[in-house]
Amino acid sequence: MVRVSPSPLLALHGVCKRFGVVQVLSDIDLEVRAGEVVALLGDNGAGKSTLVKVISGVAPADTGVIEWDGRAVHIRRPHDARALGIATVYQDLALCGNLDVVGNLFLGREIRRFGFLDEVEMERRSRDLLKRLAIGVPDLRAPVVSLSSGQRQTVAIARSLLGDPRVLLLDEPTASLGFEQTSEVLDIVDHLRDRGVGVLLISHNMGDVKALADRAAVLRLGRNNGFFNVGTASQEEIISSITGATENVPRRTAP
Structure with missing residues (x-):
């Protein structure tokens, strides 16, 4: 297992974001270290998805x-x-159902040789990537809609x-999955942590959070x-912070 870095790889200080007259984020602080999973928690409307969009550059911060x-x-x-090295997987996945697995993996990053798509090389790299992650996909040429x-x-x-x-940002990666499929996704996240990737995980599932996350930040x-x-x-402490039963909870950090 990769040792968690003592200093943050990604750090936010006093980040604010407004849409029109609505102040969505106010003075947000957050840290993600290499080799750790940080759960980003909060009720609907707490600002979690907006914060992910700020970090990913979709909705840049106003200040901070x-x-x-x-x-x-x-x-x-x-x-x-x-x-910088920040990747994001949104809740809607943004996959093209009519394309196969290889086509989706390399969409917008196609490998060409002599002006033509190098299908053989893209398939080889796809197989190697999925193998490293221990991901089982029935057929690399199967349309994604059939998966x-x-x-x-x-x-x-x-x-x-x-x-x-x-750093990988995951927005509710297990929201629509059954138990077995959820376990597979959590195993992938655990594997990425062991490889030294910092993961920011948005989730409403406290079971997933307790099983996987190192730290939690509540909005x-x-x-x-x-x-x-x-x-x-x-779990009660964390839920109280999410619901507002406990306001302004003191900062807690991993030892």
Whole structure:
């Protein structure tokens, strides 16, 4: 297992985001270290998905500081995030159902040789990638629409890893999955942590959080409302912070 870095790979300080007259995020702080899973928790409307969009460059922050490897950076568009090493898998997956697995993995990043698509090389790389992640897909040439929900989720995660990101943002990756498929996705996240990838995981499933996450950051009404070491904090403490039964929970960090 990769040792968690003592200093954050990704750090947010005082990040704010407004859409028109609505203040969605206010003074958000967050840290993600290499080799750890941080759960981002909160009720619907707490600002979780907006925060992911800020980090991924889809909806740039209005104010605040984002640091990468200890230096301040500007993430104004998705390309900026990808160039740093930040990859995102959104809840809708953004897969093309009529394309096969290989076509989805390399969509927008096609490999060409002598001006033509190098299907053989793309299939080889797809097989190698899925094998490294221990992902089982029945047929690399099967249309994605024919795959199960769990298989589509793993294809989306695999696609995000083509650029060898250092931080992966996952928005509700197990929301529509059954028990067995959820276990497969969680195994992939655990494997990525062991490889030194920092993972920010949005989830409403406290079972998944307790089983997988190292730390949890709670948002409520667009503000921080608690930082927890998942291994030592009780589920009741975390839920109280999510629901607002406990306001302004003191910062908790992993030892």
